Amino acid sequence: MITAVIGTQWGDEGKGKIVDLLAKKADLVVRYNGSGGAAHTVVNKFGTFKLHLLPSGIFSPKTKILITNGVVVEPELLLKEIGDVAKAGIKVKGRLFVSPRCHLVFPYHKILDGLTNALFSGDRKTSPTTGRGNGPVNADKISYQGIRIYDLLDKNRFANRLKTAVGIKNKFIKALGGKGVSFKEIYCNYLEFMLRLKPYIKETLPILETALKNKKNVLFEGVNGVFLDNDWGVYPYVTTASILPTEVARGSGINPFLYKNLEIIGIAKAYMTRVDNGECPLPSEWPEGIKTKQFRDKNNEYGSGTGRPRRICWFDSEVVKFSQRLCHFDYLCLTRLDTLSGLAKLKICVGYTYHGKAVSYLDGDAEFYRKIKPVYKELDGWKEDISGCRNYRELPQNVKKYIECVERLTGLGIKLIGVGPGREQIIKHV
Numbered sequence: 001m002i003t004a005v006i007g008t009q010w011g012d013e014g015k016g017k018i019v020d021l022l023a024k025k026a027d028l029v030v031r032y033n034g035s036g037g038a039a040h041t042v043v044n045k046f047g048t049f050k051l052h053l054l055p056s057g058i059f060s061p062k063t064k065i066l067i068t069n070g071v072v073v074e075p076e077l078l079l080k081e082i083g084d085v086a087k088a089g090i091k092v093k094g095r096l097f098v099s100p101r102c103h104l105v106f107p108y109h110k111i112l113d114g115l116t117n118a119l120f121s122g123d124r125k126t127s128p129t130t131g132r133g134n135g136p137v138n139a140d141k142i143s144y145q146g147i148r149i150y151d152l153l154d155k156n157r158f159a160n161r162l163k164t165a166v167g168i169k170n171k172f173i174k175a176l177g178g179k180g181v182s183f184k185e186i187y188c189n190y191l192e193f194m195l196r197l198k199p200y201i202k203e204t205l206p207i208l209e210t211a212l213k214n215k216k217n218v219l220f221e222g223v224n225g226v227f228l229d230n231d232w233g234v235y236p237y238v239t240t241a242s243i244l245p246t247e248v249a250r251g252s253g254i255n256p257f258l259y260k261n262l263e264i265i266g267i268a269k270a271y272m273t274r275v276d277n278g279e280c281p282l283p284s285e286w287p288e289g290i291k292t293k294q295f296r297d298k299n300n301e302y303g304s305g306t307g308r309p310r311r312i313c314w315f316d317s318e319v320v321k322f323s324q325r326l327c328h329f330d331y332l333c334l335t336r337l338d339t340l341s342g343l344a345k346l347k348i349c350v351g352y353t354y355h356g357k358a359v360s361y362l363d364g365d366a367e368f369y370r371k372i373k374p375v376y377k378e379l380d381g382w383k384e385d386i387s388g389c390r391n392y393r394e395l396p397q398n399v400k401k402y403i404e405c406v407e408r409l410t411g412l413g414i415k416l417i418g419v420g421p422g423r424e425q426i427i428k429h430v
Contacts, residue, residue, distance in 0.1 A: 001217045002256050003263045004245045007225030008323040010274035012303070012310060013267040014335030014418055016040025019056035019221045021416075021423055027216035028208065029057025029065045032251035033241045034223035035072040035105065037132040039303075043421040046088040054081045055221050058090060066204045069101035070241075070251020072137050073149070075193035082200075098197065099204040100149040103141045104190070108169040108181045109133030115176040131306075138240040140165075149201060152194040162187055205253040212254065220248050220256070226323040234366050237280035245327050266329035266412065268320055270337040270402075273310035275303035281369035284313040284349040284376075299339040314376065316349040317409035322362050324412060334406060335418035337399065338425075343381040346402060350409055351375040379405060387420040392429045403429070 003022065007013045020042045023029050036052035043049075044059055051058070053073060055065040067073065082092050110133040117131070140146040145165060152158045163183055170180035211218055222243060227233045229243040241247065245264050249255040256262050274282060286292045292312055295301070301310040320332070340346060352359040352372040359372055382398040389395050395403075395417075407414055417427040 001261045001263065002212070002220070002259050003218070003265060004220040004222065004248055004256060005265050005267060006222045006243065006245060006323075006327055006329070008266040008268045008320045008327075008329070008332070009225045009272050009316075010227050011038060011223075011225040012273045012275065013225060013269045014041075014333075015221065015223070015267045016042045016051065016056040017335065017418065017421065017423065017426075018265070018267055018333050018416065019219065020044060020059055021426055022219055023057030023060040023063050025217055026057060026060065026063050026219040028211050028218045029055040029060075029063055030068055030204075030208070030218065030220045030252055031055040031066065031071055032068045032220055032222070033070045033243070033247050034239070035132060035134045035137070035241070036074045036077045037134045037239070038223050040221070040223070041421075042423075044423045046085075046090065048421075049084065049088075051081055053078045054085065054096070057219060057221070058085055058092070058096070061091065064095050064097070064207070066207060066252075067096070067098045067102065068204045068208075068252040069099045070247065071099075071102055072105060072134065072141070073098065073102045074105040074132065075190065075197060079193060079196055093199055096200045097202040097204055097207060098149070098200045100153065100201050101203075102149050103137060103146040104149065104152070105133045105137045106147070106165070106181075106190075107186060108166065108173065109136040109140070111173055111178055111181065112136045112169065112176075115173065115178050119176070134240050149194070149197075152190060153198075153201070155191065158191070159187060162190075208252060208254050212259070218254075220252070222247070226326060227319060229326075232326055232364065234280055234369055235364060237276060237366065263330050264327055266320070266323060266327060266332045267335060268332050268406075268410075269315075269335050270340055270406075271315050272313040272319065273301055274313070275306060275308050275310050278311070281366060282311060282313050283352060283369060283372055283374045284316045284347075286312045286314070295339075299336075314347040314349055314374075315406065316374075317406065318349060318351060318362065320410045320412070324410065329412055331415045332406075332410065332412045333416035333418065334403065334414045337402075337417055338385070338387045338419040340402075341382060341385055346379045346381050347376040348379065348405060348409065349374045350377045377405065377409075387425060389419055389427060390424075392417070392427055395427070 039050040039052045057063045113133045166183045228239045382396045384396045419425050
């Protein structure tokens with residue numbers, strides 16, 4: 001069985017929790033796209049973890065985990081995460097394998113990220129990115145200037161490539177008013193990082209091929225959400241990566257669509273959130289105020305990777321339906337349903353109008369999203385605490401109505417329902 005877990009919205013849907021659950025039956029869990037800019041939060045018996053690079057399957061002891069070529073790696077961050085899970089009693093060596101084809105984030109990428117963001121936004125405090133250097137490192141990758149793990153395995157080659165990179169980047173940094181970086185400091189630090197990472201470095205494609213040949217269960221863990229996709233999201237308020245299931249092929253070397261036993265799972269939050277600087281248009285966003293802040297604080301709606309406040313929106317069935325057009329999900333997992341307890345009325349966006357006319361297709365232009373008006377369906381909320389429910393029958397009637405409404409509007413069945421942060425707080429719904 002091949003399973004791909006994909007976020008249907010703007011990220012923060014709860015993918016890490018679902019992967020943590022599904023990994024118990026997986027032989028391999030594969031992180032194939034993105035960078036350390038986003039984090040997957042996992043809550044289990046080992047503690048609470050925010051994983052930027054390590055796949056969430058690390059907590060299943062019999063599961064091997066791969067970081068494949070499509071991931072941009074920040075070595076220091078990866079080493080920290082390895083150390084954190086090891087302290088919790090998780091065995092990592094012999095289970096984690098990192099592709100030497102991965103491109104690396106360097107200090108100058110982060111500096112350039114901050115400086116260019118300041119130019120575009122005019123305010124460093126409202127940076128449109130996570131500040132992890134994701135844009136600059138991917139720009140280097142595309143323009144043949146990147147440095148991969150392979151390069152660090154040869155000291156002379158690394159020194160030559162790094163000298164060239166530092167020389168070029170320092171000119172840009174100084175031109176933008178920043179302070180240049182030290183070649184020697186970076187060179188020494190990254191050789192030390194690589195010495196510690198070397199036991200985990202291995203070509204990942206042969207591991208994947210062997211697993212699939214032997215009919216093992218392989219789980220692909222995607223990051224972000226479809227509406228952050230570089231091509232299909234609301235540009236320019238997107239990430240550098242592709243979020244679609246098709247990215248599995250480029251980011252891992254395995255084309256999942258060649259296999260009959262492929263399952264694509266869409267993860268959807270029971271309401272929507274987005275972390276950014278507030279510029280991206282969100283038609284179903286709650287008005288900022290005391291009630292929104294109380295909801296955000298109560299449910300810890302702050303970015304896992306950045307700590308920035310998440311913007312809160314009503315569930316948007318049009319967003320999920322558009323994601324379905326691109327991804328062809330087999331079913332949905334609806335997460336964070338418990339956090340809606342206590343709200344008297346709930347809204348679901350069922351469509352939009354543009355200059356008074358119904359919208360039939362979501363354009364990719366940000367200005368289009370600024371002008372459309374949401375059309376809502378209103379439902380009664382529920383007061384009950386559902387975090388202790390463990391089967392569908394135990395859920396209050398209004399919760400069931402909400403779930404059934406989401407299924408009807410999106411055209412997708414919901415097989416897993418999240419009612420709390422823990423691995424055990426998931427209801428299976430057939």
